[in-house]
Amino acid sequence: SRLEESVKTTITQNPVVVYSKTWCSYSFEVKALFKRLGVQPLVIELDELGPQGPQLQKVLERLTGQHTVPNVFIGGKHIGGCTDTVKLYRKGELEPMLSEANAK
Amino acid sequence: SRLEESVKTTITQNPVVVYSKTWCSYSFEVKALFKRLGVQPLVIELDELGPQGPQLQKVLERLTGQHTVPNVFIGGKHIGGCTDTVKLYRKGELEPMLSEANAK
Numbered sequence: 001s002r003l004e005e006s007v008k009t010t011i012t013q014n015p016v017v018v019y020s021k022t023w024c025s026y027s028f029e030v031k032a033l034f035k036r037l038g039v040q041p042l043v044i045e046l047d048e049l050g051p052q053g054p055q056l057q058k059v060l061e062r063l064t065g066q067h068t069v070p071n072v073f074i075g076g077k078h079i080g081g082c083t084d085t086v087k088l089y090r091k092g093e094l095e096p097m098l099s100e101a102n103a104k
Numbered sequence: 105s106r107l108e109e110s111v112k113t114t115i116t117q118n119p120v121v122v123y124s125k126t127w128c129s130y131s132f133e134v135k136a137l138f139k140r141l142g143v144q145p146l147v148i149e150l151d152e153l154g155p156q157g158p159q160l161q162k163v164l165e166r167l168t169g170q171h172t173v174p175n176v177f178i179g180g181k182h183i184g185g186c187t188d189t190v191k192l193y194r195k196g197e198l199e200p201m202l203s204e205a206n207a208k
């Protein structure tokens with residue numbers, strides 16, 4: 001679908017993309033982690049898009065199997081949610097990924 | 105109001121009360137902490153009450169100044185959210201409170 005193509009374009013054209021909800025603390029936490037690492041992700045707040053929000057969430061679920069927020073992509077690759085991203089950081093694997101994706 | 109009275113009764117008659125939302129990870133985390141401590145809080149899922157959910161949230165905001173979830177009470181006392189409860193736990197202050205409120 002057109003929406004699916006636009007999501008694919010968004011995640012391949014931006015080093016780091018976070019699909020988020022403004023009032024969700026897990027979304028806030030992952031955005032704060034990137035900020036601390038000096039990374040400016042593209043943040044898409046699904047609750048500020050009107051009817052397109054739930055449609056985008058369905059597309060993300062089709063593409064990644066994940067319907068929850070936050071939904072994180074680095075270098076076009078699906079990373080997962082907040083706990084996944086924090087785990088990679090703690091293992092020292094997140095920063096090399098960010099460098100490789102030219103995010104830092 | 106009647107709703108305000110019912111909230112006051114609920115928080116005084118139950119040792120631990122958590123106002124929550126089923127899909128919220130911070131609500132999940134605080135419920136999981138109590139479970140690990142062997143405590144069975146009274147959990148009220150605000151997103152499962154229909155129109156009463158937002159009404160209850162307004163009452164909680166009037167009574168505690170907090171409109172967010174999770175909203176935690178121990179022994180009739182307002183504790184705060186997830187980060188507040190976890191902080192008390194880490195400082196060793198949560199478990200004495202739970203014992204005093206006969207929650208454990």
Ligand SMILES: N[C@@H](CCC(=O)N[C@@H](CS)C(=O)NCC(=O)O)C(=O)O
Nearest residue numbers: 026068069070081082083127128129
């Ligand atoms: N472990 C996941 C949890 C994600 C999660 O459960 N997100 C919640 C909000 S905090 C959500 O999107 N809930 C909507 C739903 O479950 O339908 C992560 O760390 O991102």
Ligand SMILES: N[C@@H](CCC(=O)N[C@@H](CS)C(=O)NCC(=O)O)C(=O)O
Nearest residue numbers: 023024025130172173174185186187
């Ligand atoms: N620090 C607070 C954060 C609470 C919070 O922001 N909760 C969010 C959901 S995770 C909420 O209720 N958002 C609704 C709103 O902001 O209106 C806690 O630990 O509980």
Ligand code: FES
Nearest residue numbers: 024026128129130
């Ligand atoms: S909605 Fe509460 S942590 Fe996401």
